[in-house]
Amino acid sequence: MAIFHWLVIQGGVPVKEVLSYRRCLRPGSDDKCGWCGIHVESIDHLFLHCSWSHHIWSALFNWWNVSWIIPSSMLEFSSDWINGMGIKAANFWSLIGPVTIWAIWLARNELVFNGVYSCWAATVSRIKLKVFNGSLTRKSVRVINFICGAFNLGV
Template sequence: MVSVNSQGDMEWDFGLPNSLDEYDERQVLTLKYLFRDVSLDLDKEDSILWVHSVNKVYSVAEGVRVMLESNLDTEFVCVKVVWNKLVPSKIAIFHWLAIQGGVPVKETLSFRHCLRDGADDKCGWCSSQVESIDHLLLHCPWSYNVWSALFSWWKLVCVMPSSVVEISLACFHGLGVKAKEAWRLICPVSFWLIWLARNNFLFNGSYQSWKSVVEHIKIKVFQWLVNAGKVESFHLYVWNAQPWMLLK
C-alpha cells in the first residue's frame, strides 16, 4: 500500500511484520530500491503493463524470449530445458521451482521458521543429512538409486551432478539429439515422482521403493513420447531394454 505523507512524498507500506530475518530484510531493501523512482498518480486506476512488448501485454512466449535474450545467470539458461511442450505444465512448474530453490523441503521451511516446534530438518529417508532440494532429488541414497538405475538403463557411466541445475543442463551431453530429447523428459518426471514418493512417505507413512519409481518413470516418459509420435506404442518391451533403439 502506498500513502502520501505531510511533505507530499510517497511512503510504501508492504504490510510486513516488524521482525524479519536477515534474508527477508535484504529482500525488502531490494524492493524499496526498485521502487525508489516510482511515481504514482493516485487519481488513476492501477493497471499492469508488460514493458518488453509493443502492445504492453504479457505472454509466456514473450517472457521466455526476454530471459533468453538477456545476459542472465546459468539458471535462466534452463528455460529451454524446463519449458518443454511434451512435459505437463504442473511438472514443468515443479522442475522450475526446483531450479529456483522454491520447493518447500525441510531446509527451506526451517529457514522460514515454518517447521513445527521440535521437528528436525533431516531427510525423511536417510535421516542423516539436511533435506535440501539437491539432497532430496539427487543425493539421498534412495534418490541416488533411482538415478543410478536410469543411468544404467541408458548404459551411461556418469558421476552424479552436484545440483538440480547441473543435471538439468547436462541432459545429457554425448547422447545425440534424439536421446537428449528423451532425457529432457526423464529429468523432470524423475524429480516429480521422487517428490510425490517423499510426500506420500512423510504425510501418509506409505513407503514406495525406488525400483517402483524407476519403472513409473520409464512408463511415463514412454507414454509422453508415444503421444508425441516419437516412438510406437507396441515397443514398450524394447523401451525397457534398449530405449535408444526406438527414438525416431
C-alpha cells in the same frame, strides 16, 4: 512438471530445509531426510544425493548405458540433461529428468504425509512407464524406434 522443475532449480520447493529457513517448522522440528534420516532434507540432497534418490538415478543411467558423476546441484544436473547427456535420444532423455524429479517428489510426499515408503525400484518402473507414455504423446517415431531397440523389441 515443467513448472515444478523450474521451482526445483530456483530452490522454491518446500523441502524441510526451505521450510525451516522460512520459519514454517516449529523450532526443534526434525529437518532430516525421510529416506535416509541422516542429512538435512535440502533440494539437492532429496533429488540427487540421498542414497534412495541415487539408486533411482543410477538405474535410469544404467538403463541408457550412460556413465555419470553426481553433480553438486540440481542446477548443474538440469543443465546436463537439458543438453541431452550426450546420448542419441536427447529428446527422450529430456523427458526423463522432469519425470524423475516429479516421481521423487511424489514419493517423498507419500512418506512425509502418509507414512508410505516407496521402493526405489518400483519408482523407477513408474518413471519408465511415464516417460514411454510421454514419448508416445509426443508422437516421436525416432524416439519410439530407439526405445524399442533399447528393449530389444525388434521394430
